[in-house]
Amino acid sequence: VTYSELTLHYFETAAGAGVLRGPGTCRGAAGSRTQGTWVQFDVQPGSGSIQAARFLAFGCPHTIAVSAWVVEQAIGRPVRAALPESVQELSGRFAVPIEKRGRLLIIEDAWVAALTVAMQR
Amino acid sequence: MNRPVYLDYAATTPVDPRVAAAMTQCLTLEGEFGNPASASHAFGDAAGALVEAARAQVAASVGASPEEVVWTSGATEADNLAIFGVAQYYRESGRHIVTARTEHKAVLDPCRELQRRGWRVTYLTPDSGGVIHPDQVAAALQTDTVLVSIMHVNNEIGVIQDISSIAAICAQHGGARLHVDAAQSVGKCVIDFAALGVDLMSLSAHKAYGPKGVGALLVSRSGRGQRARVQLAALQFGGGQERGLRAGTVATHQVVGMGLAFALARATPPAESERVAAMRERLWQGLAALGGALRNGNAERSVPQVLNVSFEGVEGESLLAAVRGQLAVSTGSACTSALQEPSYVLRALGRDDILSESSLRFGLGRFTTERDIDTAVEVVGRAVSRLRRVSGA
Numbered sequence: 001v002t003y004s005e006l007t008l009h010y011f012e013t014a015a016g017a018g019v020l021r022g023p024g025t026c027r028g029a030a031g032s033r034t035q036g037t038w039v040q041f042d043v044q045p046g047s048g049s050i051q052a053a054r055f056l057a058f059g060c061p062h063t064i065a066v067s068a069w070v071v072e073q074a075i076g077r078p079v080r081a082a083l084p085e086s087v088q089e090l091s092g093r094f095a096v097p098i099e100k101r102g103r104l105l106i107i108e109d110a111w112v113a114a115l116t117v118a119m120q121r
Numbered sequence: 122m123n124r125p126v127y128l129d130y131a132a133t134t135p136v137d138p139r140v141a142a143a144m145t146q147c148l149t150l151e152g153e154f155g156n157p158a159s160a161s162h163a164f165g166d167a168a169g170a171l172v173e174a175a176r177a178q179v180a181a182s183v184g185a186s187p188e189e190v191v192w193t194s195g196a197t198e199a200d201n202l203a204i205f206g207v208a209q210y211y212r213e214s215g216r217h218i219v220t221a222r223t224e225h226k227a228v229l230d231p232c233r234e235l236q237r238r239g240w241r242v243t244y245l246t247p248d249s250g251g252v253i254h255p256d257q258v259a260a261a262l263q264t265d266t267v268l269v270s271i272m273h274v275n276n277e278i279g280v281i282q283d284i285s286s287i288a289a290i291c292a293q294h295g296g297a298r299l300h301v302d303a304a305q306s307v308g309k310c311v312i313d314f315a316a317l318g319v320d321l322m323s324l325s326a327h328k329a330y331g332p333k334g335v336g337a338l339l340v341s342r343s344g345r346g347q348r349a350r351v352q353l354a355a356l357q358f359g360g361g362q363e364r365g366l367r368a369g370t371v372a373t374h375q376v377v378g379m380g381l382a383f384a385l386a387r388a389t390p391p392a393e394s395e396r397v398a399a400m401r402e403r404l405w406q407g408l409a410a411l412g413g414a415l416r417n418g419n420a421e422r423s424v425p426q427v428l429n430v431s432f433e434g435v436e437g438e439s440l441l442a443a444v445r446g447q448l449a450v451s452t453g454s455a456c457t458s459a460l461q462e463p464s465y466v467l468r469a470l471g472r473d474d475i476l477s478e479s480s481l482r483f484g485l486g487r488f489t490t491e492r493d494i495d496t497a498v499e500v501v502g503r504a505v506s507r508l509r510r511v512s513g514a
Contacts, residue, residue: 001461003442011442017511033512034475036436040513058512060438060461 003061004095011061016071018054020044026121028113031106033058039067039110045079045118062096063103069094070111081115083108125449126493126500130328130486131276131305131427132451137330137385140378144332147171147374157371158362168373175380179337182383183303183324184313191338191363192371196304197227199323199338200270202367203300204231206353207268207321208240214296215265216240221253221272222469227323228270228302245271249471250419251280259290266297273312273322274305277451277466277482278418279427281310288318292345304328304336308386309394309424314339320351324383326375330487331382335375340366389487397485398425400494404483405430407498411505417467417480428483429467432505434514437461437478443504444481448497451482 003011020042029040037059044052053071057064073084085093087104096104136144146152147168157172159165173187180187193199208218220232222244232242243261247253253271262269269291274281284301291299299318304325306312314322322339326332344350359368405428408414413433432440438461441452452461463477472480483497508514 001438001442008442011439014507014511019513034473036475036478038512056511056513058434058514059436061442064439064511 001097003065007062007065007094010065010068010094014064014068016054016068017056019056020052020054026114026117028110028115028117030109030113031059036060037063037103037106039063039107041067041071041110041114043074043079043114043118045121048078050074050077050079050118059103059106060100062094062100063107066090066094066096066104066107070107079115079118081112081119083111125445125447126496127449128483128485128489128493128497129449129451130489131279131482131484133327133333134330134486135488136327136332136378137382139385140331140382143381144374144378147377153373155373157373158360171373171377172371175376178380178384179324182307182312182387183322183339184315184317185322185339186315186342189314189339189342191340191366192376193323193336193338193367194334195327195336196225196302196323196325197336199325199336200225200227200300200302201231202338202353202356203321203323204228204235204268204270205356206366207298207300207351208235209354209356210352211267211296211298215263215267217263217266218242218268218270219245219258219261219266219297220270221245221247223247223251223253223275223277223466224270224272225276225302225304227304228272232270246469247280248419250422251275251278251417251466251470252419252422253282253287255283255286255290258287262290262294262297264296266294268300269297270300270302272302272305274303274309274424274427275418275466276305277427277464278429278470279305279309279423280418281422281424284319285317288345291320292318292348295348298351305424305427307383308389309426314341315343318345320345321353326379326382329382329386332375332378335372335379337379338366393487394425397489400489400491401425401428401483401485403491404428404485404494404497407494408501411502413505413509415472415476417470417472426485428485429480430483431467431472431476431480432501433476433479434509434512435479435505436475436508436512437463437480439508440479440481440504443508444500447500450497451484452478452480
């Protein structure tokens with residue numbers, strides 16, 4: 001498997017990896033480690049926008065890279081249950097092979113789950 | 122740019138410079154470029170003499186006689202010739218084959234093809250250490266079993282099978298011929314083809330510092346007990362070379378390379394094996410210290426050149442991607458498409474999919490240094506720690 005430069009950059013830095021703590025943290029997760037892909041997002045909303053976001057990911061380099069990009073892009077965006085880009089756009093941006101698109105859907109599910117919690121507060 | 126540390130000697134080895142020099146002597150006008158089958162002139166005679174000298178070198182290095190060596194393009198072709206050759210020749214005697222789930226694809230795929238053609242195949246499951254016990258073979262034999270194919274040294278985990286005991290069981294059965302894929306064996310452990318009592322054995326040059334594209338099938342000329350010596354049906358035709366078993370002009374430079382590589386392997390002092398064993402132990406101790414590292418394969422039964430380790434809490438594709446810039450190793454997953462699949466060998470040992478995928482095979486060799494080992498421990502340690510942190514493991 002070959003990876004784009006962007007994928008390698010976000011895979012190697014994984015800058016937003018970790019968890020958030022505190023009463024304002026909203027968490028969502030999807031996938032399964034035993035199935036090979038699991039993603040968790042923590043977000044902290046405030047004043048209608050996302051103030052902080054972190055991720056944990058057990059998965060392939062594309063999964064880690066896209067998750068890292070999502071939390072980086074999310075800061076300052078409005079609290080709404082959608083990724084910063086569609087799965088289709090993310091797939092193109094990170095040159096994700098078609099066989100691995102399902103992993104992007106897991107990322108989307110985890111993100112939407114976290115943001116749904118945030119919107120309900 | 123610095124090249125990654127090479128620890129994939131079980132995949133292939135660099136050609137020994139002495140081997141490369143000998144091979145080049147067989148290519149150009151000044152060298153022995155003749156067709157070894159051309160008996161009508163000195164060029165052919167000279168090339169033919171080199172081919173026979175190489176045959177003798179290969180035979181001597183594995184305890185066979187030169188007449189038992191059939192040149193092939195590699196171990197895969199040798200495996201195919203052995204399996205299809207026996208199946209075809211003995212098709213009226215029986216259509217049952219015994220092999221193991223941990224065999225190389227060069228054995229498993231021909232067996233599956235024979236299943237499609239109506240043969241029955243029993244796939245033995247090894248114990249958790251990767252060992253096939255001889256009594257499993259005995260229990261699997263049926264009255265119409267014509268072939269047992271069990272590898273000597275496993276390519277993924279390095280485990281050595283008890284071939285002589287399995288050979289004794291096959292000899293007692295009478296009808297079951299024993300084929301052994303020994304592609305990984307030369308240079309890693311001593312082989313005595315005659316003493317083992319094997320009917321057919323596949324060999325590869327490029328796993329032993331020889332060139333790619335050449336191998337051999339050893340075909341025993343001895344009977345086993347009351348049984349006549351093994352016979353094979355040829356798979357390709359057109360010239361009658363290799364006693365009719367493998368038609369086609371013999372590639373002089375390739376077999377000369379294989380002959381010298383095997384002779385050099387045989388001449389390697391035992392101290393080299395001890396040196397590699399010490400480095401493998403150093404590697405294992407370094408990796409074990411990371412925590413959550415599981416050694417795959419029975420350590421007491423494996424060659425010193427191979428170490429296979431699964432890492433808990435780490436996804437396999439990411440692990441390989443994280444180390445590949447600095448380390449050339451193999452992963453426990455098979456990459457047949459963009460999606461990687463868990464190693465079927467490790468699955469056969471009872472590892473789950475995640476641990477089967479998150480394994481690395483380290484292949485140590487003649488040019489591996491302690492510094493390489495320390496680099497490997499450092500690189501893998503950094504990657505495993507980072508990926509566990511990213512996954513929250």
